[in-house]
Amino acid sequence: xTSNGRxxxxxxxxxxGSANYRPLNKSELAKALGRKSGVRMGLSQVxxxxxxxxxxxxxxxxxxxxxxxADLIAGKLHIHQAGYGFLISxxxxxxxxxxxxxxxxxxxxxxxxxxxxxxxxxxxxIKGRREGRVxxxxxxxxxxxxGTLQRSRNFYYVVPDDPRIVHDVYVGQVSNSPQGESAVxxxxxxxxxxxxxxxxxxxxxxxxxxxxxxxxxxxxxxxxGPASAPGIDMxxxxxxxxxxxxxxxxxxDHAKGIPxxxxxxxxxxxxxLRGEFIVTVDPDDARxxxxxxxxxxxxxxxxxxxxIADVAAYVEPDSPLDREARRRGNSVYLPDRVIPMLPERLSxxxxxxxxxxxxxTHSVFIHFDKHGNAKSARFARSLVRSARRLTYKQAxxxxxxxxxDQLGERLHLAWELAALLRQRRFEHGxxxxxxxxxxxxxxxxxxxxxxxxxxxxxxHQLIEEFMLAANESVARELKKRAVPTIYxxxxxxxxxxxxxxxxxxxxxxxxxGDVTHxxxxxxxxxxxxxxxxxxxxxxxxxxxxxxxxxxxxxLGHYGLAKAxxxxxxxxxxxxxxxxxxxxxxxxxAGTRGRSARSAGAHRHPDMAEIASIAEHISVTERTxxxxxxxxxxxxxxxxxxxxxDAHNPQIFRASIxxxxxxxxxxxxxxxxxxxxxxxxxLTDDFYLFEPARRQLIGRRSRKRFSVxxxxxxxxxxxxxxxxxxxxxxxxASQALTRKRYSKERKS
Numbered sequence: 054x055t056s057n058g059r060x061x062x063x064x065x066x067x068x069x070g071s072a073n074y075r076p077l078n079k080s081e082l083a084k085a086l087g088r089k090s091g092v093r094m095g096l097s098q099v100x101x102x103x104x105x106x107x108x109x110x111x112x113x114x115x116x117x118x119x120x121x122x123a124d125l126i127a128g129k130l131h132i133h134q135a136g137y138g139f140l141i142s143x144x145x146x147x148x149x150x151x152x153x154x155x156x157x158x159x160x161x162x163x164x165x166x167x168x169x170x171x172x173x174x175x176x177x178x179i180k181g182r183r184e185g186r187v188x189x190x191x192x193x194x195x196x197x198x199x200g201t202l203q204r205s206r207n208f209y210y211v212v213p214d215d216p217r218i219v220h221d222v223y224v225g226q227v228s229n230s231p232q233g234e235s236a237v238x239x240x241x242x243x244x245x246x247x248x249x250x251x252x253x254x255x256x257x258x259x260x261x262x263x264x265x266x267x268x269x270x271x272x273x274x275x276x277x278g279p280a281s282a283p284g285i286d287m288x289x290x291x292x293x294x295x296x297x298x299x300x301x302x303x304x305x306d307h308a309k310g311i312p313x314x315x316x317x318x319x320x321x322x323x324x325x326l327r328g329e330f331i332v333t334v335d336p337d338d339a340r341x342x343x344x345x346x347x348x349x350x351x352x353x354x355x356x357x358x359x360x361i362a363d364v365a366a367y368v369e370p371d372s373p374l375d376r377e378a379r380r381r382g383n384s385v386y387l388p389d390r391v392i393p394m395l396p397e398r399l400s401x402x403x404x405x406x407x408x409x410x411x412x413x414t415h416s417v418f419i420h421f422d423k424h425g426n427a428k429s430a431r432f433a434r435s436l437v438r439s440a441r442r443l444t445y446k447q448a449x450x451x452x453x454x455x456x457x458d459q460l461g462e463r464l465h466l467a468w469e470l471a472a473l474l475r476q477r478r479f480e481h482g483x484x485x486x487x488x489x490x491x492x493x494x495x496x497x498x499x500x501x502x503x504x505x506x507x508x509x510x511x512x513h514q515l516i517e518e519f520m521l522a523a524n525e526s527v528a529r530e531l532k533k534r535a536v537p538t539i540y541x542x543x544x545x546x547x548x549x550x551x552x553x554x555x556x557x558x559x560x561x562x563x564x565x566g567d568v569t570h571x572x573x574x575x576x577x578x579x580x581x582x583x584x585x586x587x588x589x590x591x592x593x594x595x596x597x598x599x600x601x602x603x604x605x606x607x608l609g610h611y612g613l614a615k616a617x618x619x620x621x622x623x624x625x626x627x628x629x630x631x632x633x634x635x636x637x638x639x640x641x642a643g644t645r646g647r648s649a650r651s652a653g654a655h656r657h658p659d660m661a662e663i664a665s666i667a668e669h670i671s672v673t674e675r676t677x678x679x680x681x682x683x684x685x686x687x688x689x690x691x692x693x694x695x696x697x698d699a700h701n702p703q704i705f706r707a708s709i710x711x712x713x714x715x716x717x718x719x720x721x722x723x724x725x726x727x728x729x730x731x732x733x734x735l736t737d738d739f740y741l742f743e744p745a746r747r748q749l750i751g752r753r754s755r756k757r758f759s760v761x762x763x764x765x766x767x768x769x770x771x772x773x774x775x776x777x778x779x780x781x782x783x784x785a786s787q788a789l790t791r792k793r794y795s796k797e798r799k800s
Contacts, residue, residue, distance in 0.1 A: 061086070061099045066108060069119045076116035105191050107143050110167055124170040126150060127191065132162040134216035134775065140168050140185060148183065148549055154219075156186035159262045159269075162217040163194025193259075198222065198271070199293040201280050202253045211257050211271070214289055216775055222257055223270045249276045254289050283498035286687055287387055294680040296385055300396050303373045308396040311367055313403055315411045319366070320436055324416065327438040330463055331360060333406055334443045334516050336507075340391065342406040343625040345414070345439050346519050348467040354422040355470045359523035360437050362404045363413040364624040365634040368395070370658075379666065382673025384626035387684045389499040393626070400625050408442040415634055417523045417621075425473040430526040432637060448512035464515075471515040474522060482571045482614035485578050486591060491725045493688040501692040504724045520622045521613065528617035531636055532607050537663045538636035539629045539670075540619045542608040543601040554597035560747075561586050561760065571614070585708030585761045588720060600675070603629055603667035605660055628670050632663070686776060689726050693768040693778055702767035704783055709762040712749055714742040717758055719766060719780060728778035734769065735782070 068085055069077065077085065083096055100117065103109045107127025110120045120126055126147065132138035136154030150168055160166050168185035198218060200211040209225040249255055257271040277292065278285045291298060300308075333342045343362040348355055368374045378394050385392040393400045406412050416435040420428045441460060443451075448464060456462045479485065487509040494503040509517075524541070531538050551568045558565050563580065566573045574594070581587045598612065603620075610618040621637070624630035639657060658666070696702045710727065711718035717730040732740055738751035740758070749758040766780040 061096065062103055062108075065099065065103065065117075066119070069109060069117060076112060076118045078114065078116050082117065105165075107165070107167070107191065111189070120167070124172065125167055125188070126170060126185065127165065127167050129194075130157070130160050130162065130164050130166050130187065132157065132160075132217045132219070134219065136219050138162070140166065140187075148547075150185040151182045152185055152187060156184075157265075158187040158190075159265050160187045160190050161194065162215065164190050165192040165194075166190050195259075195295075197256055197258050197274070197292075197295075199254065199256055199277075199289045202249055202251055202255050202273070204251050209251075210268070211255060211273075212774065214254075214293060220268050222259065223268050224255075224257060224273055249273055250279070252280055253278060254280050254285050256292050283500070284389070286691070287389055287499060287684060290387065290680055290684045290687070291392070293683070294676050296392050296676075296680060297381060298392070300377060301373070304377045305396060307373045308398045311398060311403060313398065315403065315413055315436075319413060322434065323413070324433045324435040326358070326360065326414075326416065326435050327411065329358065329437070330440050330459065331358070331437050332441045332443055332460070332463070333408070333439050334445060334448045334512060337444045337446060339444075341393075341400045341404070341625045342439070342442065343404065344516070344520065344622050345406050345437060346467065346516070348463065348470055350466060351420070354420060354428070357419045357421065357470065357519060357522060359417045359419075359519055359622065360406070360414040360435060361416070361523070361622050361630075361634075362406055362625055363415045363434060363634070364395070364399070364404050364631055365415070365638060366413045366434075367399060367404060368631060370635065374399075378628050378631065379669070382628050382670040383677050385677040386681055388493045388501070388688045389495050394628065395625060404625055406437065406439050408439040411436060411438055415637065417526055419522055419526055421470065421474075425470070425477045427522065427526065430530065432527070432530065434638070445507075445510075445512040448515070449510050452511045452515075467519075468511060468515055471518040474518040475514055478518070478521070478614070479575070482575070484571070484574060484594075484612050484614075485582075486595065486612055488588070488591065489725065491685070491689070491723075493685055493692070495688065500695065501688045504689065504692060506723050506725070521615075524621050525615055525618055527621040527633060527637055528607060528615075528619040531619070531633070532617055536636045536639060537605065537658065537660050538619065539603050539605065539632050539663060539667045540607045540617075541601060541610060541629070542604045542606070542618070543610040543612050544599045544608060545611050546598045550597040554593055557593045558590060561590065585720065585763075586710050588725070589710050602671040603674075605663040605667055627674075628666070632658070632666060686726075689724060690771055690773055690776060690778065694771045694773065696768055697771060704765055704767050705780075707764045707766045707780065709758060709760055709764065712742070712747045712758060712760060714744075717749065717764075719764060721766070726778060728768075728780045730764075730766065730780050730782060734779075 064086055065082060068082065079096060079100060082100075086096075100109070104111055104117075107120065109117050110123060110125045110127070111117055112123055118125075126140065126142055126144075128140045128142040128147075128150075130138050130140055130152065136157070138152040138154075138157055138160075140150040140152055142149065150170060152168060166187045167189040168187050171184045171186065198211070198213045198215070200213040200222065202209060202211055202224070203221075204210075208223055210221040210223050212221055254277040255273045256275040256277065258274045259269055259271045262269040275292070277288050280286075290296075329347050331345045331347045333345045335342055343364075345360045347358045347360075368378060374395065381392075381394045384394045384400075395404070404412075406414070414435045414437050416433050416437075418431040418433070420430075422428055451461050451464050452468055454461070456465045489509060490507045492505045492507050493501050494505060496502050528540060548569050555565050555568050558577065563577065565577060568574055568577070578591070578594075581590050601610070601612070607617050607619075609616045619633055620627055620629045621633045622630065624634055635657070705721045705723060707719040707721050709717050710720045714732075715729075716732045716734075718727060719730055720727045732749065735749070738754045738756060740749040740751055742748075743750055747760055750756070765783040767783055768778060769781040770779040772778075
């Protein structure tokens with residue numbers, strides 16, 4: 054926007070916010086601004102921009118007001134699959150607004166909307182929450198949806214994959230077709246390689262939806278294939294989140310021009326670390342290795358070296374590679390594939406710190422005293438040759454055994470430092486919000502064959518602490534130099550959200566103090582460790598905290614309890630880290646000769662560009678995270694459905710995490726999935742609900758089910774659309790039958 058446009062915006066906001074305020078239309082605003090023609094001065098565009106940003110609101114007779122003056126609020130709408138939603142305000146400190154299903158209008162999940170706050174007292178549907186009604190859609194979240202093509206008697210429609218989009222989308226009428234009676238006849242079939250068939254996954258472009266009393270309509274623009282065909286589920290995720298599948302030709306051509314090995318001429322000006330015992334530690338199935346470590350005992354302290362792939366040496370600013378990496382923002386990890394930020398020639402090739410080969414790196418050397426205090430840090434462009442590539446499982450096995458060789462000794466020494474750093478971090482107020490994960494293993498067709506729980510054990514913690522230390526050191530250095538860069542921030546939570554979390558915790562019969570004090574949150578997290586409700590309470594806490602994001606300002610990280618923090622350690626898969634590498638390379642101490650001259654030859658972004666990049670990659674990161682969670686959940690559900698189809702359900706241990714009048718909510722610790730045991734499946738007695746103690750009690754047997762109870766369960770029903778699983782309790786006879794069946798199979 055021009056400086057003149059910004060000036061007009063400021064004048065409009067001042068007029069509408071003045072003491073003698075009254076709603077003004079466009080002509081009145083133009084007159085008040087002293088201009089004859091609103092069109093000539095660009096007033097229409099300025100008003101549209103302000104309205105889209107939620108700074109002003111348009112009311113009856115096209116008059117404009119500041120939103121608070123008319124009890125209006127702008128924000129993003131989050132809809133639950135039951136139909137109701139919450140409007141998340143864009144203004145800091147504003148509480149969320151409850152939107153009943155009948156008051157969402159034609160807004161869909163993720164849309165930016167304006168809602169009018171109800172003047173009445175809260176109805177009590179959501180305790181203490183203000184309520185509102187959507188009156189205008191500022192911006193649609195998506196212009197396409199992915200779903201399954203279905204047919205009624207007289208028309209075709211698409212059922213959206215996302216259960217939060219609660220309306221089916223009409224796409225065509227029935228008529229005779231040479232493609233077969235299940236093909237959609239009045240669609241432009243020539244545009245597709247195959248005609249869309251009932252049961253296919255399709256992509257639909259939405260048309261304008263004006264009335265909630267009729268379903269939205271759209272046009273099929275892509276046929277993905279039969280919903281049950283291998284790979285179609287992940288392709289649906291890719292289309293749903295608008296993820297890229299291929300690199301543009303100019304990007305691939307640019308990548309081809311990069312040698313697959315490090316040329317000796319690139320060694321100039323770099324610190325040669327090929328004689329150091331440097332190792333990488335990554336997941337079993339990792340394909341790109343962008344961080345390596347080595348630790349030495351020096352006097353009464355330690356010297357930590359963290360060595361990160363020097364992606365900036367290959368990806369020049371404003372090059373085709375750089376523009377595409379910025380657009381993608383980050384890599385995306387789905388169960389059956391990786392959608393990389395950089396082409397494979399770089400991500401799995403010359404940038405990856407594979408063992409036994411020379412690689413260009415950017416190193417951070419930190420000297421810690423015997424108490425784990427960072428005394429100094431040094432930064433240098435370097436050259437490494439990794440001695441070993443370890444998986445987390447291999448590293449854990451070494452750490453839990455007595456050291457027997459150089460590798461064992463070095464790893465045990467590294468853990469001494471990592472354990473001390475971890476202890477100090479929590480002493481300084483960091484929150485233990487680590488979650489176990491479940492790895493979904495798939496076969497060559499993409500079908501899930503195994504769920505494996507991945508613990509945050511010593512091997513993970515070792516790497517985590519060293520990466521945190523490196524990130525913090527670089528953040529301190531760039532802040533000291535006043536070099537514009539991208540910081541990783543996690544702002545302090547809203548007290549109101551923490552109060553809601555406290556109410557949630559009280560429902561689990563915990564004694565809770567003032568959770569706005571970090572120490573109380575730490576105490577609560579420690580008290581829940583290992584309990585059945587631990588996962589639910591941690592998720593509840595996360596929802597009450599703000600989401601971490603990228604920013605041009607070092608605003609600190611609440612969860613980590615760090616005043617200065619950024620991302621430096623993963624430039625292969627995160628664009629933020631690449632920006633930081635370039636900032637650090639502007640005048641890195643220890644960088645000499647040609648590399649230094651090359652680093653200084655490129656244009657460096659100013660604060661405005663840094664802010665724009667930070668906002669963009671915060672969005673791409675959220676999109677990637679949502680896609681990854683969605684994909685894993687989809688594969689878990691498929692895993693259970695395949696067990697049902699094979700009539701061979703696996704028995705799982707389960708913990709009761711909540712009790713309702715309609716049944717037991719249970720979590721499977723080994724699969725990290727929550728489901729319902731419906732009260733109707735408890736056939737051994739008639740169970741009554743006791744709300745005060747949150748128990749189901751057998752009328753005859755007096756058998757009790759309460760929070761924290763342990764059960765053995767098997768999957769009883771899977772609803773792929775609603776993303777829900779129902780379980781049933783394993784009886785003694787079923788367990789015996791299952792045991793006999795397993796013995797027969799083994800024999």
